[in-house]
Structure formats: structure tokens, C-alpha cells
Amino acid sequence: MKNITTEAWVLEAGPKGEVGVPADLKKTTYTFSDIQEFDVLAEPLYGCWEGNMGHALSRKPVDICLQRGEGQVVIGNAGVVRIAKTGSKVTSVKKGDHCLVFCNGVWDKFGYPMKIVGYDAPNTMGVLAKQMKLHEKQVILLPENSNHSLQQWAAFSLRYITAWANWKLAYGCWRVQMTEEDCPAPFVWGWGGGVSMAELALAKFSGCRVAMISSNEKRLQMIEDMGIKPIDRKKFIDLDFDDKRYKQDPEYKKKYLESEKVFLDTVDENTLGLGVSIFIDYVGSPVMRATLKALARQGVITTAGWKEGMKISTVRAIECISRHIHIHTHYARYDQGRAAVQFAENTGWMPKVDEKVYTWDEVPQLASDYKNGGDMSYYPIFQINSL
Numbered sequence: 001m002k003n004i005t006t007e008a009w010v011l012e013a014g015p016k017g018e019v020g021v022p023a024d025l026k027k028t029t030y031t032f033s034d035i036q037e038f039d040v041l042a043e044p045l046y047g048c049w050e051g052n053m054g055h056a057l058s059r060k061p062v063d064i065c066l067q068r069g070e071g072q073v074v075i076g077n078a079g080v081v082r083i084a085k086t087g088s089k090v091t092s093v094k095k096g097d098h099c100l101v102f103c104n105g106v107w108d109k110f111g112y113p114m115k116i117v118g119y120d121a122p123n124t125m126g127v128l129a130k131q132m133k134l135h136e137k138q139v140i141l142l143p144e145n146s147n148h149s150l151q152q153w154a155a156f157s158l159r160y161i162t163a164w165a166n167w168k169l170a171y172g173c174w175r176v177q178m179t180e181e182d183c184p185a186p187f188v189w190g191w192g193g194g195v196s197m198a199e200l201a202l203a204k205f206s207g208c209r210v211a212m213i214s215s216n217e218k219r220l221q222m223i224e225d226m227g228i229k230p231i232d233r234k235k236f237i238d239l240d241f242d243d244k245r246y247k248q249d250p251e252y253k254k255k256y257l258e259s260e261k262v263f264l265d266t267v268d269e270n271t272l273g274l275g276v277s278i279f280i281d282y283v284g285s286p287v288m289r290a291t292l293k294a295l296a297r298q299g300v301i302t303t304a305g306w307k308e309g310m311k312i313s314t315v316r317a318i319e320c321i322s323r324h325i326h327i328h329t330h331y332a333r334y335d336q337g338r339a340a341v342q343f344a345e346n347t348g349w350m351p352k353v354d355e356k357v358y359t360w361d362e363v364p365q366l367a368s369d370y371k372n373g374g375d376m377s378y379y380p381i382f383q384i385n386s387l
Contacts, residue, residue: 003032003034004041005030008128009027009129011026011074012072021059022057024057024367025367030074033133038135038137039134040090042131042134044130050159054371074126074132077117079154079157080099080101082096082098083096083099083139084131087136092139099140100141102337103118105118113332148348152352152353154381155381159194161331164343165304166302167199171278173300178277184207187270188279189213189279190210195304211270213232219378231266238255239260241290264294271296277296279299280302282307285310351378354377356377357382
């Protein structure tokens with residue numbers, strides 16, 4: 001079997017036994033095996049920088065190279081590609097087609113993802129390469145003459161499909177307990193970034209009253225421009241719960257409780273005193289205590305990620321009595337991805353992306369900018385190949 005060699009930005013394995021030693025991307029030639037009968041050879045055009053790429057470079061919570069048993073990994077699981085060649089049994093796409101990357105890397109017998117392309121799925125590669133190999137179920141054909149740009153579809157690729165699958169389950173669970181007659185317009189709030197924004201925009205289509213929390217002025221304006229109520233986190237800036245400090249540091253406890261009160265008062269003021277019906281939380285443990293307090297009876301807390309903490313603790317008795325539902329999802333099935341694309345094309349449910357597009361050689365700068373925060377878009381776009 002022949003191999004294919006291309007240019008790529010690669011992540012190399014870190015020192016064994018040392019977790020959390022940050023890495024830098026390295027530009028090099030990268031070799032992979034030729035496509036098989038159900039594979040496609042693709043040329044990435046645009047990618048969107050995702051949170052899991054930052055996790056990979058920080059090697060937290062794991063070194064994905066060591067986890068996969070590979071010395072080098074090409075990361076990047078959100079983007080748009082052009083099909084360069086197809087395997088003999090591929091029927092869904094053809095050479096020259098523009099497609100979305102659908103990053104389900106390893107799926108169970110029902111099609112739900114267990115591992116993700118360009119991250120923890122072994123022997124897969126991401127869009128940080130001039131050419132890449134994908135299974136045909138890892139690309140979704142984009143609508144012909146789409147109303148939306150390739151940059152928008154690149155941003156849509158991971159975050160909006162994640163939002164689609166997560167929202168369908170969360171809203172369905174809410175409606176199992178609370179009918180249209182009980183609550184025709186639920187209050188839906190969000191912590192987090194691009195996935196939360198996408199999910200809140202989707203909630204609007206269901207007639208929900210939506211709000212999103214941020215401390216970044218540019219993002220607060222973006223939230224408002226999308227018709228979502230902006231909630232300024234700077235008003236409760238010390239809402240960052242640490243159980244050990246809470247028990248040992250009286251000054252920290254005082255500041256935390258002051259911020260928590262402001263936050264809960266803000267929730268009351270903006271939900272008619274009912275609490276949040278569905279809370280979309282992609283932050284995790286630092287805000288979980290406050291989020292649960294803000295949640296309405298019969299409320300749903302939902303997530304498909306963890307930006308600032310994976311481990312949470314709850315009091316089961318309180319959650320049972322309050323009839324709270326906790327939803328956890330991981331990306332989407334292929335049919336959900338196709339449905340999300342069609343819905344987006346029909347309705348305009350799409351991300352707004354910055355005019356700024358990082359070039360191929362600026363990818364390390366993008367990684368640094370994302371890590372350091374600042375005034376970045378929710379959807380940082382980079383270009384790999386020319387159109």
C-alpha cells in the first residue's frame with residue numbers, strides 16, 4: 001500500500017509520565033496511508049480553532065499522542081474540505097465537492113460518537129494538514145450554491161452540530177415534564193462560548209426566552225446583536241467556586257457569596273422569579289453550585305463539554321426533590337449532523353465569523369491568541385489551502 005505525504009502542523013508526544021507539559025505545533029511533512037474503499041482524500045480549505053485543540057496543546061487532561069500511542073498527531077476537527085479523491089465504494093460525495101468535516105471518529109453500534117477525529121480517535125488526522133484522509137461518514141456534503149460562506153460552515157462544523165444534538169435532547173426532556181400549557185416560553189440561559197451561543201440561537205427557534213453570560217465587551221455586543229439577552233459576568237466576577245478555599249479562606253468565602261447573591265438576584269429579575277428552565281453550561285465545576293441554585297423546579301442542566309472543570313458534586317436529595325434533569329452528550333450521530341446542516345441552510349441558523357482569517361503560517365499565532373484570551377471571536381477561522 002502506498003503512502004501519501006503532505007505538509008502539516010503536528011503535535012508531538014510529550015515526556016512520558018509528565019501530564020500538562022504544554023506543547024507547540026511543529027510544521028513538518030506528515031505521511032499517512034492511502035485511502036481505502038470507504039475513505040476520501042480531502043484538501044482542507046478552512047478550519048475553526050476549537051477548545052479541544054487548546055486542550056491537546058496544553059496536554060490536559062491527557063497527552064493525546066501518548067493516549068493514542070502515536071508520536072505525532074495532526075489535530076483540528078472543525079472545518080470545510082474539498083474532495084480530491086474517493087474510494088471505490090464511496091457514494092455520498094465525489095471529487096470537487098465541498099464538504100463539512102463531521103468529526104465522529106469512533107462510534108458505537110447506534111452511531112453515537114465515542115472518540116473524535118483529530119483528537120482522541122486513533123489513526124485519524126485533523127484539518128491542520130494540506131491533505132487528510134476521512135471516512136465518507138466523516139464528511140457531509142454542503143448545500144449547492146449555499147447562502148452561507150465556507151468560513152461560516154467551518155465554524156458550524158463542530159460547535160453547531162454539537163449544539164443541535166444537545167439541544168434536541170435537553171428541550172425534549174424539559175417538555176416531558178413541562179408541557180406547552182405549563183410553560184409556553186421557557187427561560188434558557190448559557191455559560192460558555194460558541195456552542196452555548198449556537199444552542200441559545202437554536203432555542204430561540206423553539207420560542208424560548210434566551211440569555212447568555214459573558215464578561216467580554218465584544219462578545220456581549222455579539223450576543224445582543226443575535227437577539228440574545230446579554231448578562232454581564234463582571235457584575236458577579238468572583239463567582240468561581242473552589243470548595244477547599246471556601247472552607248478555609250473567610251475573605252474568599254465572603255466575596256464568593258456576595259457574587260453568588262448578585263448572580264441569583266439577576267436570575268430572579270430576568271426569569272419572573274421562576275428560575276432558569278434550561279441552563280446550558282459548558283464551563284463546569286467553578287459555576288456548578290450557582291447554576292444549580294439558579295435552576296427552576298423541573299429544570300434541565302445540559303452540557304456536552306467542560307471548559308474549566310470536569311468534576312462536579314451534587315446533593316442527590318435536593319436534585320430529586322427539585323426534579324432536575326442532568327443532560328450529558330458528546331457531539332452527534334451522522335443523521336443529526338445532516339439534519340443540522342439542512343436546518344441551518346433553510347433558516348439562517350449560522351455563526352457570525354470575523355473578517356480576520358489566520359493564514360496557514362499564522363496558525364501558531366492563532367493558538368497563542370486563543371490561549372491568552374483577549375478580544376477573539378467565538379469562532380476563530382484559519383485557512384489551509386487556497387480555493
